[in-house]
Amino acid sequence: MLALISSGVAVTRAEIARRTGLARSTVSLRVDALIAHGFVDEGAEAPSTGGRPPRRLSLRTRGYAVAGIDIGASHCRVALLDVGGALLVAREDPLTIADGPEAVLGHVERTLRTLLETAGGAASRTLRAIGVGVPGPVEFSTGRPVDPPIMPGWHHYAIPEFFEERFGVRALVDNDVNVMALAEQRRAWPDALHLLYLKVGTGIGCGIVADGRVHRGARGAAGDIGHIRVGERDNPCRCGNSGCLEAIAGGASLAQRLRESGLEAAGSLDIVRLVGEGNSKAVRMVREAGRAVGEVLSGLVNFFNPETVVVGGALAAVHDQLLAGVREAVYRRSNPLATHVLRIEPSRLGENAAAIGAAILAIEHALSPAQVDRALTTDATAV
Template sequence: MSGAPDHHLSSAPPSSPGEVLALLRTGAAATRADIARITGLARSTVSQRVDALIAHGFLIEAGAEAGDSTGGRPPRRLHLRTREHVVAGVDLGASHCRVALLDIAGVQLALREDQLSIADGPSSILGHVERTLHALLDEAGLDPASLQSIGVGVPGPVEFTTGRPVDPPIMPGWHQYPIPEFFADRFGVRALVDNDVNVMALAEQRRAFPDTRYLLYIKVGTGIGCGIVADGRLHRGAQGSAGDIGHIRVGDSRQEAAPCRCGNSGCLEAVAGGAALARELSDLGLDAASSRDVVRLVKSGNRDAVRMVREAGRAVGEVLAGLVNFFNPDTVVVGGALAAVHDQLLAGVREAVYRRSHPLATHVLRIEPSRTGADAAVVGAAILAIEHALSPEQVDRVLAGASPR
C-alpha cells in the first residue's frame, strides 16, 4: 500500500525476514543487493531471508525490466506476491453492511453492499457478513484459506486491544460482543475491530493524503466523530475512545439546552449532527427524518436546510478550532453523510476554524472534503487487515511456524 508508515521494528530481531519484507513493501529495496546494502547483512543471510519469504508465498523474484541493468547480468527484482493472499474489509453502519475483498497489495477484487440494521444484533449481522465473505471468495475464485486477516469498522466505541464494542449507543446487544472470536472460529484468521471513524481516517491518509503525517478526519453524519492520525499512525488513546468529539459541549444558551442521546445536553452531536438537523427541519413542517433527507433538501435549494447546515458547520468548526490549536494537524478531512453538501458545510467549518485558531496552527492547514467517500470505512478496514498481515511481527510468526492467526 502506498503511503504506509514505517514500522517500529524493535520487537523483532535485527533485519528479520519480516523487516526485510517491510523494506521491499515500502519500496526502500527492490533486489537482494539493495537489502544487503541497507541492512549490512551478509549476502548469504539475505539469501536465507529472501528464500524463506519466497517459500512461504510472500515474495516472487523476476528478471529486471529492460534498461534496469548497467551492464552484465541484470538484477532480479523482488515483488510482493499478491496472488491468493487476500484480506477482507467490513464496514458495519447503522443501516448498511459493506464487505470488500482486496489482495494484500490493496487491489479490490470484489465488493457487496446490503441494507441492514445494526440493531438486529451481532448474531444476525455477523452471520450475514460470514455468508457474504464466502460468496465474495467464490466470486473471486479463491479458497477460504487464502484469507489472511479481516478488518472491521463499527459505528460505536471499541476497545481496540480486545476488539469488543463498549456501550455503543446505536448498537443494542453488541456491548462486549467478541467480534474477533466470531471470525477466528469461522475463518481461522485474526479480525481487527475498530471504530468506523478511525478506519475512515486511515483510508484517507493512506489513499488520498499519503504525504500527510498529522490528519484529523471529521465524520458528520447522524452523529459526529473524529479519527486521528499522528505521525502517520492511528491514535486511539489509552482505551480507544480518542476522538469522541460528538459529546463536547458547544453553543449558545439555546443550543446548550439541546438534549443528547448520551444523557447530557448541548453536545456537538445534538446541535450539528444529521439527526438533530432532520428533527429541526421536521419541526418546520418539512419531510426530513435522516441525514439523507437533510442533504436532499439542501441540494433542492431549501433555504432553511442550507442555513442549518451552514450553522452546523460553524458549530463543528468551533470545536475543531480547539483541536487545531491543540493538535496542529496539517490536514482536516470532512466526511460522513453531510459531507455530500460540503460546499455549505465546509464554508461554516472554515469560517470558524480560521477565525478561532492561532495563525501558526493554520499556516499550512488544509480543510478538505473526503476523497474516499462512501468507500472510506470498508477500504480503511481492509488497510487495517493488510497492515496486520504484512507487519514484521506477523510475518516472522508465520515463518517461525507459529500460528499466523
C-alpha cells in the same frame, strides 16, 4: 525487508542490503525464506548498474486476500482486497444494526463466503486477515464494543472471535471513524502524517492519525468529539447531557429541527436532498452546523496541529455548505501557525472509506514483522 519490497523502496537484494546495512548473505537468507513461504516473488530483471542484471522482488499478491467489513447503522459493505491493496470484489447490503450481533454478523458471514467464492477458491484458502469497522466505541485490544449507543445488544460482544472461529484467521475490530481515517491517510493523503478525519452524519466522530499511525488513546476512546460541549447551548443530547456538538450539528438533530419547521426530513440523506433542492432553511442549518463543528475543530487544530483535516460522513455530500462553515470558524479561531499549511478537504474515498480502511488494517496486520516472523518460525519448526 518485506516493508521495503512492498513499498517499492527496495526491489532487489542489493538495494535491501544498502538500505538496511545487512550483509548480502543475511539478506539472501531472509529473502529466500520470504519467497519460500509465499510472501515475495522474484521475477523480471531490474535495470543493471554493471554486470549481471539483478532480479526484481515484489510482494506476492495472487491467491492472497484480506476482507474489509464496514458495518453501519443501516448497511453493511464487505470488500475483498488482495494483500497489495487492489480491490477484488465488493458488495453492499441494507441491514439494521439494532437487530443485534447474531443477525447482523450472520449476514456478513454469508456475504463474505459468497465473495470468496466469487473471487475464486484460491482466495478462500489464503484469506490472511479480516478487518471490521463498527459505528460505536471499541476497546481495540479486545475488539469488543463498549456501551455503543446505536448498537443495542452489542456491548462486549466478541466480534473478533465470531470471525476467527468461522474463517480461521485473525480479525481486528475498530471504530469506523478510525478505519476511515486510516484509509484516507494511506490512499488519499499519504504525505500527511498528522491527519484528522471528521465523520459528520447522524452522529459526529473524529479519527486521528499521528505520525502515520492511528491514535486510539489509552483504551480506544480517543476522538469522541460528538459530546464536547459547544458554547452555552442547551440542546438535549442522547447521551444525557446538553449542548453536545452532536446535538447541535449532527444529522439526527438537524433533521428533527427541519421536521419541526414543517419539512420532511427523516435523517441525513433527506438533509442532503433538501440542500440539493436549494431549500434555504436546510442550507442555513448545514452552514451553521459547519460553524459549530469548526468551533470544536479549532481547538483540536490548536492542540494537535494536523496537516490535513478530512470531512466525511453523510453530510459531507453537501461539503460546499458544510465546509464553508467549518473553515470560517477554524481560520477565525485557530492559531495562525497551526493553520499556515492546514488543508480542510472533503473525503476522497466517500462511502468506501470504512471498508477500505478495515481492509488496510487487516493488510498491515498480516504483513507486520511480528506476523511474518511468526509464519516463518512456525513453518520452520514444522519442517
